[in-house]
Amino acid sequence: MTIHIYSGPLSMFGAKVEIAAREKGLAFELVMVPFIEGDAYEPKHPVVLRVNPVKQQVPVLTDEIDGGVELFDSTQIFEYLEDRYPAPALWPEGIAERARARQLEQKSDEVFFPNVIKLFGLQHDMHSAAAIAACAGCARFYEEMEGLLATRVYLAGPYSFADIAFYMACVFADRKGAGMTDATPRLLAWRTRVGDRPAVRAVVDPMMRFLASQGRGVPAFLQR
Ligand SMILES: N[C@@H](CCC(=O)N[C@@H](CS)C(=O)NCC(=O)O)C(=O)O
Structure with missing residues (x-):
């Protein structure tokens, strides 16, 4: 191997x-x-x-x-x-499209996810100003992604690393109390589309089983 x-x-x-x-x-x-x-x-x-x-x-x-x-x-x-291992491609074709996809992947890790990291330490006090601000940061990001999905099926056009990164960040956001809501219906549909991919299920399902085995919360949308 x-x-x-x-x-x-x-x-x-x-x-x-x-x-x-x-x-x-x-x-x-x-x-x-x-x-x-x-x-x-x-x-x-x-x-x-x-x-x-x-x-x-x-x-x-x-x-x-x-x-x-x-x-x-x-x-x-x-x-x-x-x-x-270029095939299947996980960045779009075209320099501008690839640059935008890379930026989205980076924003998922470095703009969206820091809100979730803050929530890790605030689970005991989700009504604090810091927790409310972190949840609002997540909600703003969901709205931005909802806007992108008005014209495309995946965040950067074709399915890409950007979708993988943001899907995983969304799983953890939901666990920590900042999940998406009916306010972003296209994003909810995107989450189902990405989550149904065999490669995603093969990774997320064992992770959820691990959480459950520890008596820790599993996001409602992943309880199956
Ligand atoms: N920017 C890094 C972040 C890696 C990271 O935060 N890893 C965590 C687990 S998800 C870790 O190893 N934490 C243990 C530690 O920091 O000691 C990446 O994209 O891989």
């Missing part, structure tokens, strides 16, 4: 990479790093420490092809997967 993906049972960023590898039909070994209650990843896996010594985070991907490639960061790994 030339490809190894190091992830965690509740890693949003790791799930992005695993979905992308499955969409591309790649054979890979999934290595789940140690995970303890409190969403901590300890002790750190030695490969994660070698490849990502400063941040010490998953996902990490190693590929033995061509003398070996070792990468961390889900977005960097997306770029590698697309270059190395």
Whole structure:
């Protein structure tokens, strides 16, 4: 097996990479790093420490092809997967379209998801000003995506890494109390469309089973 993906049972960023590898039909070994209650990843896996010594985070991907490639960061790994394994494409064709899709993928991680990260620490106080602001940030982002979906089926035109990233971020937003509502019907339909993909189900279903096994909440839209 030339490809190894190091992830965690509740890693949003790791799930992005695993979905992308499955969409591309790649054979890979999934290595789940140690995970303890409190969403901590300890002790750190030695490969994660070698490849990502400063941040010490998953996902990490190693590929033995061509003398070996070792990468961390889900977005960097997306770029590698697309270059190395171009079919099926997960970025659109055309320089402008690809640039817009990359920007959406980055906004999902760095504009939308920071609101969700804030909510991780505010679950005990969802009526606080900080929690209300984070939920409002999510709602504004949902509205923006709803606007995009007026003219297309997926966020960047064809199904892309941008959809994978935002779908996973939405799963975690819902878990933390900032799920989408009937105010964004096109986005709700998009969520069903993306969530029904075999590659997505193959990653999200075990993650939800893990949550349930720990007695933790599973988003209503994923209870099946
Ligand atoms: N920007 C990174 C973020 C990676 C990240 O935050 N990973 C989390 C799990 S989802 C992690 O390893 N946390 C454990 C830690 O920081 O010690 C990416 O896109 O891969």
